[in-house]
Amino acid sequence: MKDTFLIGSIPVSGIDIPVIASELNSSDFFGAVMVRWGINRNNYRVKPGLYAVGSPNQESDVFVTANYKLSFDALRKNLSGENGWILVLDTKGVNVWCAAGKGTFGTKELINRIRMVSLEKIVNHRRLILPQLGATGVAAHKVKEETGFNVHYGPVRASDIKKFINDGYRADREMRRVTFGFKDRIKLIPNDFMYGKFYLLGAMAALFLISGISSKGFSYNNFSGEGGPALLYVFLAYFSGIVITPLFLPYIPGRHFSLKGFIAGATVFLFLVILKFADKNVIELISWFFIITVISSFLAMNFTGSSTYTSLSGVKKEMKISVPFQIGFALIGVVLQVIGKLI
Numbered sequence: 001m002k003d004t005f006l007i008g009s010i011p012v013s014g015i016d017i018p019v020i021a022s023e024l025n026s027s028d029f030f031g032a033v034m035v036r037w038g039i040n041r042n043n044y045r046v047k048p049g050l051y052a053v054g055s056p057n058q059e060s061d062v063f064v065t066a067n068y069k070l071s072f073d074a075l076r077k078n079l080s081g082e083n084g085w086i087l088v089l090d091t092k093g094v095n096v097w098c099a100a101g102k103g104t105f106g107t108k109e110l111i112n113r114i115r116m117v118s119l120e121k122i123v124n125h126r127r128l129i130l131p132q133l134g135a136t137g138v139a140a141h142k143v144k145e146e147t148g149f150n151v152h153y154g155p156v157r158a159s160d161i162k163k164f165i166n167d168g169y170r171a172d173r174e175m176r177r178v179t180f181g182f183k184d185r186i187k188l189i190p191n192d193f194m195y196g197k198f199y200l201l202g203a204m205a206a207l208f209l210i211s212g213i214s215s216k217g218f219s220y221n222n223f224s225g226e227g228g229p230a231l232l233y234v235f236l237a238y239f240s241g242i243v244i245t246p247l248f249l250p251y252i253p254g255r256h257f258s259l260k261g262f263i264a265g266a267t268v269f270l271f272l273v274i275l276k277f278a279d280k281n282v283i284e285l286i287s288w289f290f291i292i293t294v295i296s297s298f299l300a301m302n303f304t305g306s307s308t309y310t311s312l313s314g315v316k317k318e319m320k321i322s323v324p325f326q327i328g329f330a331l332i333g334v335v336l337q338v339i340g341k342l343i
Contacts, residue, residue, distance in 0.1 A: 005020045007019050022076050022077060037191065037194055047088070050117040053083070056084050061084045063075060063161070066091040066099050067088045077158075078159055078161050100137030101136060107138050110128075111142070111146045129152050132154060156176065206334075210230070233272070233291070237292040240267075240299075242299050245299075256321075258297045261297040262294075287340055290332050290336065
């Protein structure tokens with residue numbers, strides 16, 4: 001990936017530090033759009049190291065971030081008009097929150113990166129500003145012991161960084177509050193929609209083949225009348241789990257994502273029945289209830305790792321309870337589907 005954000009360099013203590021733009025360009029925009037759709041996601045990263053934004057000096061702040069470019073871009077664009085240093089850690093192209101959990105946005109990497117860029121020669125102070133979501137991966141006292149630099153945790157969101165600085169490096173309650181609002185949820189949908197495409201294609205293929213079964217045997221002619229609706233129902237189930245559930249997450253009853261997905265799927269099924277799109281055969285109708293709800297429930301669990309509503313232990317507990325039910329529902333749905341076609 002071409003680093004279009006580089007606009008020059010400045011020498012400090014005999015070290016050339018690359019200067020970056022604080023304004024995002026069209027390349028940054030289209031790159032972000034592609035990543036949101038899961039395109040080039042694993043390679044959307046910047047080179048770890050030290051960067052300058054504006055015209056910093058030896059008293060300017062040092063901000064620490066991940067080398068996932070969306071995280072890097074979010075920070076630099078919110079430092080527009082400011083003079084500072086950005087220390088980019090090697091998080092293997094993973095965002096701050098996830099990297100902190102994995103350990104790549106962590107104590108060892110931060111200490112090593114400080115030494116690699118000779119940060120003590122760049123600035124006179126010993127203050128590092130880290131994003132709050134990286135706190136789980138960094139032991140501040142060890143960083144202090146090893147490098148002499150003090151870790152200060154900034155706000156959750158980069159958009160609050162200027163206010164944080166202007167308030168004397170203090171974060172108010174709202175800056176510390178982690179939310180998972182509508183905009184946050186909608187940003188995750190395209191990537192998850194593409195990520196689960198093989199689930200979608202597999203389910204479509206299976207149900208399309210089942211649609212060819214009848215009391216007279218297996219016939220290609222059955223595909224034309226029943227294959228199309230089967231593909232539509234599977235797609236709507238997929239849409240329910242990947243799109244509808246996260247969009248209406250706070251308003252769907254229940255705490256577990258699998259339950260929320262189940263309710264969303266049941267709602268979609270109900271609409272199909274009301275609109276008379278679903279099969280009239282009672283057994284097949286019941287089978288579609290199981291199939292649609294289980295697909296929606298399973299896919300809704302994708303968001304457990306992106307939400308502030310769950311913990312790691314909570315996710316494991318939910319999966320331990322939900323997955324057996326989902327497997328059972330899937331088997332019941334497929335068996336009833338076949339039985340309904342043989343009657």
